[in-house]
Each structure stands twice: as structure tokens, then as C-alpha cells.
Amino acid sequence: MERQQKTRIEWLDIAKGMSIILVVIYHTLLYHDFHAIAPDLYTRFSAIMTPIRMPLFFTVSGFLAASAMRAPWSDFLRRKIWLLVYLFAIWSTARWLFFRYVQTNVLVPTEGSDPYQLIQMWWAPNTGIWFIWALAIFMVATKLLQATPHAVTIALAAIISVLTFGDRLPIDLFTHRNVLQYFVFFLFGCWYGKSVVNVITERPLTTALGGFLLFAALYVLRWRLQAVDKGSWALVSSIAGLAWLCGTAVLMSRWQAVRSAFAYFGRNTLPVYVTHVMIVSLLVATIATLIGASATLGYLTAPLVVTIAIGLSLAIRAVADRTGAGWLYSPPARRQRQAVAA
Numbered sequence: 001m002e003r004q005q006k007t008r009i010e011w012l013d014i015a016k017g018m019s020i021i022l023v024v025i026y027h028t029l030l031y032h033d034f035h036a037i038a039p040d041l042y043t044r045f046s047a048i049m050t051p052i053r054m055p056l057f058f059t060v061s062g063f064l065a066a067s068a069m070r071a072p073w074s075d076f077l078r079r080k081i082w083l084l085v086y087l088f089a090i091w092s093t094a095r096w097l098f099f100r101y102v103q104t105n106v107l108v109p110t111e112g113s114d115p116y117q118l119i120q121m122w123w124a125p126n127t128g129i130w131f132i133w134a135l136a137i138f139m140v141a142t143k144l145l146q147a148t149p150h151a152v153t154i155a156l157a158a159i160i161s162v163l164t165f166g167d168r169l170p171i172d173l174f175t176h177r178n179v180l181q182y183f184v185f186f187l188f189g190c191w192y193g194k195s196v197v198n199v200i201t202e203r204p205l206t207t208a209l210g211g212f213l214l215f216a217a218l219y220v221l222r223w224r225l226q227a228v229d230k231g232s233w234a235l236v237s238s239i240a241g242l243a244w245l246c247g248t249a250v251l252m253s254r255w256q257a258v259r260s261a262f263a264y265f266g267r268n269t270l271p272v273y274v275t276h277v278m279i280v281s282l283l284v285a286t287i288a289t290l291i292g293a294s295a296t297l298g299y300l301t302a303p304l305v306v307t308i309a310i311g312l313s314l315a316i317r318a319v320a321d322r323t324g325a326g327w328l329y330s331p332p333a334r335r336q337r338q339a340v341a342a
Contacts, residue, residue: 010259011201012060013266014249019057020269021310022049024276027128028305031280034106035288037298048219051234052241054131054178055185057269059242061135062142062189063197069143069190076143084136086331091274092121092129094328098278105281128277130175137179138186150191157184158235166231185238200243204250211243265310270329271317276309283308 029046032038068080099105100112111117111127125133145153163169164180171177188196200207215237222233253259265272283305291297320328 010263011246011249011253012063012197013263014252014259015056015246015266016060016269017262017265018245018249019053019060020265020272021306022046022053023057024272024280024306024309025049025302026053027277028280028284028302028309030107031284032298032302032305035284036293037284037288037291037295037301039295039298039302042299042302049241051237052245054182055238056242056245057131058134058138058182058185059189059193062138062186062191063193064189065139065142065186066190066193068139069146073143076139080139081136083331084132084139087270087274087329088121088125088129088132088136090328091132092125092127093118094274095127095129095278099281102278103282103285106285107281124173125175126173129274130178131273133175134179134182135186138183141183142187142190145187150187154184154187154191157187160184162231162235164231165234166229168231181234184235185242200246201250204247206247207243208245208247208251211240211245211247214240215244268314268317272310272313275313275316279309279312280305 025042026046026049029038029043033043065080068076071079096112096118098112099108105111108126117126121127121133160169161181161184164171164177169177169180171180218233218237218240222230222237249262252262284301287301287305291301317329320326
């Protein structure tokens with residue numbers, strides 16, 4: 001039983017690692033595309049993985065947050081929500097300063113242009129740090145909904161997700177849309193994740209193969225035949241994609257070298273999420289200046305940028321911890337408590 005628990009945690013870390021890699025690839029290709037050096041093959045792959053990237057992250061996050069839902073409200077707010085609020089404030093400000101004084105964000109040129117954005121971000125964030133803001137909302141909402149019938153609540157969240165994915169709800173800001181689209185995945189991971197994780201752990205090959213075949217079939221139906229409603233397609237494709245990658249994560253956990261690398265990413269998603277866009281934007285702008293509009297060279301530069309962005313993000317975290325700047329990733333009081341406990 002002890003070995004099963006260890007394996008379960010390892011493959012969940014691998015799944016989160018896969019999620020962050022997909023996110024870095026996505027942003028890398030966005031900046032490549034702006035500079036007209038995005039390879040078509042990579043862009044197609046990233047587009048295909050759109051229904052999986054964030055649902056995978058939020059589903060695993062929901063599973064990992066399940067124990068926090070049993071804590072008293074005072075502990076819950078102090079240990080979980082305060083951390084997210086703190087990180088959101090620190091890294092939203094860091095991005096604002098970077099894109100104001102170091103480099104223009106070519107994808108969102110207004111970022112860093114107005115100090116009012118540092119206030120507006122609390123209800124209408126418009127940057128890649130939105131996932132921290134969303135996690136705080138998801139956690140508070142899930143705890144408030146603990147006493148409701150879980151199946152009914154998830155069904156309602158799924159309907160809202162389908163309507164939002166299908167553009168049936170007139171919501172302009174992408175971060176507001178994302179909250180409505182992805183809440184159902186966090187809820188499901190939190191409330192039903194344990195039983196689903198057990199099934200996937202026991203039948204990884206069946207889960208991965210079945211998920212992949214369903215995902216591929218849905219892709220053909222939607223994009224080739226236009227035979228499926230967009231909203232329903234997005235939700236079911238996300239579920240199929242989750243099965244595919246989670247089953248694959250269990251299979252990957254059986255190889256030591258692969259398990260160690262991907263699990264490490266999964267345990268350290270925060271520094272990559274909060275830092276990589278700044279690194280990617282700077283690297284791609286430099287590359288574009290050097291090579292011009294060459295999508296062919298993009299086949300080499302895109303993987304290079306992804307690798308450097310992930311490695312440098314992790315290195316920045318390591319340096320911060322060793323030089324007294326660990327407060328960038330955790331509130332000082334929290335770090336002091338961890339040091340005493342150690």
C-alpha cells in the first residue's frame with residue numbers, strides 16, 4: 001500500500017510537469033508567431049493540445065487541494081489563500097515592472113503602461129499570472145460549496161463550462177472566461193480525484209489508449225467534419241485528453257530517468273509558471289533580431305527557448321533561495337515556520 005501511494009504521487013507530479021511544459025511551448029510559439037518565425041508543425045501540435053494544458057493543471061491542483069478543504073476556515077485562509085494572494089501580488093508586480101522598464105510585451109503592449117493596472121489586476125487580470133488568481137477563487141468557491149450535493153454542483157459547473165467554451169456567454173476578458181471554463185476540472189479533481197486516481201493507477205495503458213483514441217476521434221469530428229458543438233467538444237476533449245496524459249504519466253513513472261525528470265518539473269511548477277513568459281519574450285525578440293523572419297530556423301530555436309526558459313526559471317528560484325530572496329516564492333513568515341519545522 002505504501003508503494004502504491006508513492007507511485008500515485010510521482011505520476012501526478014509527472015502530469016503537472018507535462019502541463020507546465022505544454023504551457024511553456026504555447027507561450028514560446030505565440031512569441032515566435034508574432035515575429036513570423038513560428039514553425040507550422042509545432043504550432044499545429046500546440047493548437048491540438050489546447051483542450052488539455054490548463055484542465056490537466058487544474059484537475060491535479062484540485063486533487064492536491066482536497067485535504068485543505070477539511071481545515072478550519074482560519075487555517076485555510078492563512079495557509080492556502082494568503083500564499084496565493086501574496087504570490088499573485090509579487091509576480092504581477094514583477095511582470096508589470098519588467099514589461100514597463102525592460103521590454104515591451106509584444107503580445108499585450110499595454111502591460112506595464114499604466115500603474116492603475118496594479119489595482120485593476122485584482123478583479124480583471126490580463127497576464128499569464130492569472131492562474132494564481134484563479135486558484136484562489138477556485139479554492140474558496142470549492143470550500144464554500146463543500147456542503148452542496150457534489151454531483152449536482154459539478155454538473156452545473158460543467159454546463160457553465162460548455163456554455164463558456166462554446167461562446168454562448170458574452171464574456172470579453174479571457175481570464176474571466178477561463179475561470180468559468182476550468183472550475184469544473186478543479187472541482188472534479190478535489191471531490192472525485194482520489195477514486196479516479198486509483199483507477200488510472202491500476203489501468204494506465206487502457207486509460208491512455210482509450211483517452212487518446214477518443215481525443216483523436218473528437219478532433220476529426222470537430223475540425224475535419226464540423227460535426228460537434230464547440231462547447232461540448234471542448235469539455236469532452238479535455239476529459240479525453242486528461243485520460244490520455246494521466247495514463248501516460250503512470251506509464252512514464254515506471255522508468256526511473258523519465259520519472260525523475262518530469263516529476264521534478266511537477267514539484268516545481270511555480271517558478272516556471274511565474275517567470276518563463278518574461279524569459280521567453282526576451283529570448284525570442286533577440287533571436288528574431290538575429291535570424292530575421294525564418295520559420296525554418298524556428299524548428300531549432302523554439303525547443304531551445306523552451307529548454308532555456310524552464311532551466312533558467314528553476315535556476316532563478318535556486319539562486320533566490322540561496323541569496324535571501326526566497327520571499328519571491330513564499331511569504332517570509334511562512335519560510336520562517338518551515339525552517340523551524342525542519
